[in-house]
Amino acid sequence: MLLALRPWTPLMPLHLLVGLALASAPFPPAAPAAHATSAPRHGIDRKDWNLPHRPLRIYGNTWYVGPYGLSSILVDTGRGLALFDGGLPASASVIEANIRTLGFRMRDVKWILNSHAHADHAGGIAALKRDSGAQVLASADGRREMALGGADRDDPQYGDTPGYPPVWDVRVVRDGEVVQLGGVAFTAHYTPGHTPGSTSWTWNSCADGRCLRMAYADSLTAIGAPGFRFSDHPDRVNAFRQAIATVADLPCDVLLTPHPDASGFWQRVARRPSGNAAAGLVDAAACSAYAATAAEGLNARLADERAGGGKDRLRP
Ligand SMILES: [Zn+2]
Numbered sequence: 001m002l003l004a005l006r007p008w009t010p011l012m013p014l015h016l017l018v019g020l021a022l023a024s025a026p027f028p029p030a031a032p033a034a035h036a037t038s039a040p041r042h043g044i045d046r047k048d049w050n051l052p053h054r055p056l057r058i059y060g061n062t063w064y065v066g067p068y069g070l071s072s073i074l075v076d077t078g079r080g081l082a083l084f085d086g087g088l089p090a091s092a093s094v095i096e097a098n099i100r101t102l103g104f105r106m107r108d109v110k111w112i113l114n115s116h117a118h119a120d121h122a123g124g125i126a127a128l129k130r131d132s133g134a135q136v137l138a139s140a141d142g143r144r145e146m147a148l149g150g151a152d153r154d155d156p157q158y159g160d161t162p163g164y165p166p167v168w169d170v171r172v173v174r175d176g177e178v179v180q181l182g183g184v185a186f187t188a189h190y191t192p193g194h195t196p197g198s199t200s201w202t203w204n205s206c207a208d209g210r211c212l213r214m215a216y217a218d219s220l221t222a223i224g225a226p227g228f229r230f231s232d233h234p235d236r237v238n239a240f241r242q243a244i245a246t247v248a249d250l251p252c253d254v255l256l257t258p259h260p261d262a263s264g265f266w267q268r269v270a271r272r273p274s275g276n277a278a279a280g281l282v283d284a285a286a287c288s289a290y291a292a293t294a295a296e297g298l299n300a301r302l303a304d305e306r307a308g309g310g311k312d313r314l315r316p
Helices: 014-024 033-037 089-101 125-132 140-147 234-248 265-271 286-306
Strands: 056-059 062-064 073-076 081-084 109-113 135-138 170-172 178-181 184-190 199-207 210-216 254-256
Touching: 056 199, 056 210, 056 254, 081 089, 089 125, 109 125, 135 140, 140 170, 184 234, 234 286, 254 286
Parallel strands: 081 109, 109 135, 135 170, 210 254
Antiparallel strands: 056 062, 062 073, 073 081, 178 184, 184 199, 199 210
C-alpha cells in the first residue's frame, strides 16, 4: 500500500519523473483485492483510512492526494491550488508528501475547503494551513465547528467522535455562493444532516477540450451518538431530506466523496483505460444514486428509532 514510485533520480526533472511514474501505473496497484471487491456500503476498514497512497490525476486539473481511505482532492487553478479536506490529524504528512510528489509546493496551496468538520476530514487542516499559509473556507456552521475542534453540541455524533486541532480564521462561504480561484469557479452547496455544517462543492475540470462537472458531495449518513434520535428533531430531518435532494440535483459528471468507498472511487479508477480518461469515472447517475442510498439510510435510521432503537446501520 506504500508509494510505488520509481527511485528518485536527481538528473530527471520532477514533473517528468512524476509523469513517468503515473503513466507507468495509471491506477492504484496497492488497493488490496478485498477492498477492490467490497461493496461501497461496507467500506474501507477504519484502520486503513490513513494508509499512504500515491497521488493520481482524477481528471484534468483535479488530483487525488489523500491517503487510501480518506479523500483529499487537489485542484490546480492556474493561480494556486485548492485543496479539499485534510483527513485525520495524522493524514497531513501523507497529503503534503503527495502534493510534493506531484511537483507542487505547499505554499502553492492557497485555499483549503472543507466538506464537514469531523476529525477524519478536518483533522489535518490545522497542520496543512500552518504549512501552506492557505485560507480555509467552509460553511457558517463548518467554521463554528472547526473552531471547536469538532466538539459541536449540535452534531448528531457529539460526544462520540474524536476531537482534533481547532482551525481558526475560516472564511465563510454562503449557500450557493461561487468563489473563484484562478480559472476555476467553486460553488458551495449546503447539505446539512450528517453534521450541521456539511457542505458539498462543485466545479468544472477540463482536459483535451472536454469539461466535466466535478461534484465533491459530502457524507449523507444518518449517524448519531448513543441516545441521539433524529426523530426528536423534525427540522433536522427536513433539512437532511432537502440536502439529499440537493445532492441528487448537483451538476455531476464525476462524483467524489469524503470517504472514497462511499462512491466506489477506487473501483471506478481501476476501470479507466488510461490515467486521465473520463471513461470509467463518469457516471451521470452517480449523484442521484448516492442520494437515493442516503435516503434509504435516513429512512432506516428513522424506522429504527420508531422501533425503539437507534442502532447505527451505516459507517461515517
Ligand atoms: Zn463524518
